[in-house]
Amino acid sequence: DGGITQSPKYLFRKEGQNVTLSCEQNLNHDAMYWYRQDPGQGLRLIYYSQIVNDFQKGDIAEGYSVSREKKESFPLTVTSAQKNPTAFYLCASSMGGGTTGELFFGEGSRLTVL
């Protein structure tokens, strides 16, 4: 079945360590997105990519980095510069980057910094 796969589902890291979250989609979608969700809050956009080898900062990009070397993959690295990394991270994709067409979300990765 087509969809978005995020891994790992749960991740623990020590302060000062970088960690990379994986996001893979087999929907042949051009656009991919990373969102962050804190308890009781809505989602906030970290980074997005509308085409391979190109990506843009979202609203809260500080302390994060991404790459888009392949159409189906959009990994997110949470660096040690991110001051409060403990959160629920969600990856999404859509056919295009305009205003039509739904975004499909993965099941999320929950990162806890110890």
Add this chain to the structure above:
Amino acid sequence: DAKTTQPTSMDCAEGRAANLPCNHSTISGNEYVYWYRQIHSQGPQYIIHGLKNNETNEMASLIITEDRKSSTLILPHATLRDTAVYYCIVRVYNQGGKLIFGQGTELSVKP
């Protein structure tokens, strides 16, 4: 900044229609209204979206006012599995067509 306003929580009796309101008074002409729902610790699930006209699919109906300043999501026969946080979202054209999430409405369907 979220472009939508929703009630924080609502209750609905099982089998009855759930009507979830949303205000989006600053929506622009080319911006769509999307509805997603999220069950705890899962990814948001798409429900429906629309621009001007009312829309219906197998999950729900979306009623948009003529001035586009507000909308209502209708779940015609709510079940216990419909208990979730429902997000009314405006999809903006810039930033890759991102979805701007607000706080959402926590819907509790009760037996």
